[in-house]
Ligand code: NAD
Ligand code: DAO
């Protein structure tokens with residue numbers, strides 16, 4: 001079949017909309033019609049060329065939602081008509097990592113997904129006979145995409161697909177970082193570095209877990225209004241201070257925070273987030289994805305004196321067994337996704353979504369097919 005897709009031909013070049021050939025689902029695979037996709041900073045990062053795993057040409061996009069159109073042989077858990085969210089971290093109940101109960105990092109298709117191909121080692125996308133690679137196992141910047149069955153989460157049909165794309169990455173990542181990874185207790189003090197969609201979801205998660213104080217940190221003060229509307233008790237701009245931001249935060253909080261989160265992808269901020277934690281018990285969670293070859297550093301004494309450094313992917317959420325429940329929480333009104341969605345646009349204008357995110361003018365642009 002044919003599909004209209006935004007192709008990333010090479011790093012640093014705007015996407016181009018082309019009609020691609022798409023092979024139907026093979027055994028254990030699912031064809032999904034993407035209804036909406038949204039743009040996450042990770043797509044921008046990969047297109048920039050800084051992603052060590054970035055491969056071109058490919059169809060980017062990992063934050064989307066859609067409807068199952070067709071299933072391959074052996075698929076039992078979804079059927080045509082089901083509403084689904086593509087998962088860049090699959091969930092295979094037979095995976096040793098999943099069976100450990102300790103992680104959401106399913107490894108079943110890790111190697112092929114990392115090479116931009118389906119589990120049989122080939123791509124379903126091609127252009128004039130030449131393969132175009134998949135991205136993060138999802139490639140949601142295409143009207144139709146093919147995914148392994150273990151890479152789709154079936155969600156309630158009550159959830160509007162005009163907005164549900166943000167449940168494909170930003171919301172579960174930020175909320176999950178707070179609730180699954182850091183597991184913050186009621187009354188905790190929290191700081192979040194980076195007030196994009198992921199940082200905003202950290203704020204929402206912190207509010208839901210009963211944090212007593214939530215400090216948003218960003219160099220773009222235009223983000224502060226929304227952060228406060230979502231529940232940040234204060235916002236600070238590191239540019240307003242001469243001292244390092246960790247010193248400012250430690251002073252503001254009389255010794256440091258119980259929990260901090262880095263949602264930018266900047267290794268210096270990761271250090272600042274760790275060093276903003278309270279001696280003896282503060283815990284910092286790295287969410288942001290740093291550029292190829294970058295390293296984090298701190299004085300080991302920071303850890304010796306009780307601070308903890310950890311990281312999270314997709315907020316530790318197991319996509320098939322836990323994401324549908326988060327969608328239900330949204331449907332029950334426990335939280336809203338509306339604040340994340342600052343722009344809507346059609347697929348032909350997808351490069352505008354990149355421009356807006358890079359300029360700090362959007363939280364999430366939802367792209368409609
Ligand atoms: P975004 O671009 O929307 O937001 C980033 C924010 O950081 C912006 O508000 C920007 O002004 C701010 N910022 C930039 N430099 C800063 C600095 N020096 N100090 C303070 N603030 C600064 O990005 P997003 O989509 O919210 O993603 C955030 C990060 O999380 C990215 O690195 C992305 O790749 C990563 N991410 C990780 C996961 C995961 O599973 N671990 C999932 C999704 C996204
Ligand atoms: O299992 O080794 C692994 C990696 C799984 C993918 C983790 C990706 C999470 C971070 C990338 C940001 C996603 C938008």
Ligand code: ZN
Nearest residue numbers: 040042169170
């Ligand atoms: Zn993402």
